[in-house]
Amino acid sequence: MNPTEAQKRIEQLTQELTQHNYSYYVESNPTISDYEFDVLLKELQDLEAEFPQFASELSPTKRVGGDITKKFETVVHRFPMLSLSNSYSEEEIIDWEQRLKKLASGPIEYVCELKYDGVAIGIRYVNGKFTRAVTRGDGTKGEDISANVKTIRAVPLTLKGDYPDDFEVRGEIFFPRANFEAMNKQREELGEPVFANPRNSASGTLKSQDSRVVAERGLDCYLYGVYGDDLNLESHLESVRKAHEWGFKTPLEKDRYIAKTSTIDGIMDFIHYWDKERYNLPFDIDGIVIKVNNYEQQTDLGFTAKSPRWAIAYKFKAERVSTILEEVTYQVGRTGAITPVANLKPVLLGGTVVKRASLHNADQIEKLDLYLGDEVFVEKGGEIIPKIVGVNTASRLSTAQKVIFIEHCPECGSELHRREGEAQHYCLNDLVCPPQVKGRMEHFISRKAMDIDGLGAETIDLLYKKGLATSIADLYDLTFDQVVNLDRMADKSANNLILGIKTSKEVPFERVLFALGIRFVGETVAKKLANAFKNIDAIASATYDELIAVEEIGEKIAIAVQHFFQDPRALHTIDRLKAAGIQFEVEEVALDSNELEGKTFVVSGVFSKFSRDEIKDLIEKNGGKNVGSISAKTSYVLAGENMGPAKLEKASNLGIPIISEDDFLAMISTN
Ligand SMILES: NC(=O)c1ccc[n+]([C@@H]2O[C@H](COP(=O)([O-])OP(=O)(O)OC[C@H]3O[C@@H](n4cnc5c(N)ncnc54)[C@H](O)[C@@H]3O)[C@@H](O)[C@H]2O)c1
Numbered sequence: 001m002n003p004t005e006a007q008k009r010i011e012q013l014t015q016e017l018t019q020h021n022y023s024y025y026v027e028s029n030p031t032i033s034d035y036e037f038d039v040l041l042k043e044l045q046d047l048e049a050e051f052p053q054f055a056s057e058l059s060p061t062k063r064v065g066g067d068i069t070k071k072f073e074t075v076v077h078r079f080p081m082l083s084l085s086n087s088y089s090e091e092e093i094i095d096w097e098q099r100l101k102k103l104a105s106g107p108i109e110y111v112c113e114l115k116y117d118g119v120a121i122g123i124r125y126v127n128g129k130f131t132r133a134v135t136r137g138d139g140t141k142g143e144d145i146s147a148n149v150k151t152i153r154a155v156p157l158t159l160k161g162d163y164p165d166d167f168e169v170r171g172e173i174f175f176p177r178a179n180f181e182a183m184n185k186q187r188e189e190l191g192e193p194v195f196a197n198p199r200n201s202a203s204g205t206l207k208s209q210d211s212r213v214v215a216e217r218g219l220d221c222y223l224y225g226v227y228g229d230d231l232n233l234e235s236h237l238e239s240v241r242k243a244h245e246w247g248f249k250t251p252l253e254k255d256r257y258i259a260k261t262s263t264i265d266g267i268m269d270f271i272h273y274w275d276k277e278r279y280n281l282p283f284d285i286d287g288i289v290i291k292v293n294n295y296e297q298q299t300d301l302g303f304t305a306k307s308p309r310w311a312i313a314y315k316f317k318a319e320r321v322s323t324i325l326e327e328v329t330y331q332v333g334r335t336g337a338i339t340p341v342a343n344l345k346p347v348l349l350g351g352t353v354v355k356r357a358s359l360h361n362a363d364q365i366e367k368l369d370l371y372l373g374d375e376v377f378v379e380k381g382g383e384i385i386p387k388i389v390g391v392n393t394a395s396r397l398s399t400a401q402k403v404i405f406i407e408h409c410p411e412c413g414s415e416l417h418r419r420e421g422e423a424q425h426y427c428l429n430d431l432v433c434p435p436q437v438k439g440r441m442e443h444f445i446s447r448k449a450m451d452i453d454g455l456g457a458e459t460i461d462l463l464y465k466k467g468l469a470t471s472i473a474d475l476y477d478l479t480f481d482q483v484v485n486l487d488r489m490a491d492k493s494a495n496n497l498i499l500g501i502k503t504s505k506e507v508p509f510e511r512v513l514f515a516l517g518i519r520f521v522g523e524t525v526a527k528k529l530a531n532a533f534k535n536i537d538a539i540a541s542a543t544y545d546e547l548i549a550v551e552e553i554g555e556k557i558a559i560a561v562q563h564f565f566q567d568p569r570a571l572h573t574i575d576r577l578k579a580a581g582i583q584f585e586v587e588e589v590a591l592d593s594n595e596l597e598g599k600t601f602v603v604s605g606v607f608s609k610f611s612r613d614e615i616k617d618l619i620e621k622n623g624g625k626n627v628g629s630i631s632a633k634t635s636y637v638l639a640g641e642n643m644g645p646a647k648l649e650k651a652s653n654l655g656i657p658i659i660s661e662d663d664f665l666a667m668i669s670t671n
């Protein structure tokens with residue numbers, strides 16, 4: 001390559017990588033795989049080494065990829081939070097180890113660890129108390145996401161044992177696979193876009209402005225490093241063991257999540273073991289990290305601008321296999337969304353037999369340029385669902401048929417539509433299209449919705465086929481005689497079902513609203529709408545502006561809600577449900593007590609037993625009043641953790657009593 005070409009390529013790579021960093025760290029939505037990213041980064045690194053005159057100080061090779069979103073307070077790290085140099089090849093690990101041997105004084109011990117595929121976090125503890133959790137950011141400064149991190153059960157709020165007065169613990173927050181899949185399943189049912197992989201959704205989740213969202217999702221965390229001044233610790237492994245004693249969830253030697261060795265063979269054993277075993281872990285790892293154990297040796301080896309010299313990551317390449325595309329089928333979801341699925345000749349990949357791969361949408365099929373019978377390459381990277389990453393066009397038969405996205409619904413035959421700006425095709429025949437009708441009923445009866453005992457997907461299917469229930473409202477017309485004649489129904493189960501349907505009439509309005517299956521209206525949104533409007537008619541007639549004035553209701557939801565209530569069929573269903581006696585308004589709560597009558601409260605901070613909303617609820621249920629800001633008239637400031645210092649100061653200046661959650665609970669439980 002001549003210098004002019006090199007300069008151009010360096011600029012182009014710099015620009016591309018900067019964009020990818022942004023998509024990955026800030027938007028949590030990468031558009032290329034990690035491997036592809038690393039290949040581009042390596043190319044840039046090599047070019048910069050050959051043509052140092054064109055290497056910019058701001059190059060992505062020299063900087064830690066940052067996640068600063070400006071949504072949170074920025075905090076300067078006391079100890080920089082760096083990246084790791086990484087490699088996909090065992091040779092490079094061997095070279096690294098050889099190099100270290102020459103650089104370091106004396107024999108070296110190594111600690112091998114899992115490379116958790118999550119989000120780096122640094123948490124400061126002062127006097128054994130959780131003080132602040134900060135993201136890696138650009139390495140120099142990160143964002144304070146304490147409120148979100150506090151909801152993660154693996155992160156202790158108070159420590160035990162002989163912990164240092166002031167230190168920082170570092171680790172990785174990640175999404176356990178099972179929780180990730182459960183969340184995606186729920187999102188799919190709600191017609192919301194699913195997350196691509198656990199890493200990116202962990203990162204997206206941690207950037208949520210509502211820590212209850214974080215709490216619900218079930219993130220987990222391993223802590224693997226301790227930082228501070230004069231900690232009296234001599235090695236990395238000693239710190240990890242100590243951290244465990246102080247109450248942190250750390251990798252344990254007995255699980256082989258962490259291991260000490262003095263040889264390159266020991267390192268390779270660890271790598272080979274986890275290359276196979278990683279599929280049996282309940283979370284994703286993307287490699288292995290090898291660190292020099294002794295802190296003195298670490299200090300001697302030092303850092304580059306981007307990463308420590310005393311550590312390296314060995315990254316697993318996403319496993320890729322080839323197989324044959326036999327057929328493309330189409331699934332119709334509850335919302336009518338059509339998902340194309342590649343049916344593959346079964347092949348072993350990442351420890352499981354893969355028969356199907358998601359194709360996402362028509363654009364994806366077009367991009368891959370798929371023909372039936374093609375030899376396709378399938379990869380399972382961070383994603384749970386394998387995906388087709390390429391096609392071997394060379395082996396394609398001249399008679400092969402191109403895969404053309406269907407124009408009609410495979411279930412009901414009606415013409416498919418694609419909404420402006422959306423990638424997904426939809427079947428709009430929601431009244432008749434069987435999977436949509438059944439899907440809506442299944443959603444309606446599900447546990448978090450109407451929770452109808454004795455009714456499941458199979459019975460719904462039977463009721464639908466017999467024409468006994470083709471809409472949710474039909475369920476309330478069912479009689480014992482109709483049900484008992486269904487296959488595999490006995491007197492007892494029929495009775496159960498009828499009783500279950502009857503009991504569901506007591507289900508509170510917010511869950512009824514969720515059960516209706518309005519697009520984008522999940523559990524939380526339903527709750528917000530119910531509390532804001534109190535009854536279904538008010539929601540149905542709410543204007544767009546009234547809707548978006550509600551906390552957490554944005555444009556997308558407001559439009560979906562209005563759209564739903566403009567449909568005469570939906571209104572008809574609601575009328576029938578009303579006639580059946582379903583709850584369509586918020587029940588006025590009876591006061592629990594008058595204990596707090598005449599008292600006003602300002603509630604601030606994070607609480608451990610109740611959410612802030614629940615606390616506010618309790619205040620009202622006991623006759624008290626919530627106010628937004630502190631004034632001389634405020635009776636009490638109810639302070640949780642992390643209450644702002646300005647508020648605290650104002651309250652004490654005005655001489656207003658500041659009470660804790662426990663003080664408050666004592667006030668309302670006196671009789
Ligand atoms: N696909 C994309 O568009 C895109 C864009 C940017 C970055 N990336 C990916 O992200 C990687 C670069 O990210 P990076 O700078 O965070 O580096 P990295 O992920 O390769 O390594 C550093 C990080 O590893 C984590 N880690 C996990 N387990 C650890 C352990 N036991 N000890 C120490 N650290 C541990 C820490 O969070 C640390 O910050 C690239 O390799 C690339 O694959 C992808």
Ligand SMILES: [Zn+2]
Pocket residue numbers: 332409410411412413414427428429433434
């Ligand atoms: Zn259809």
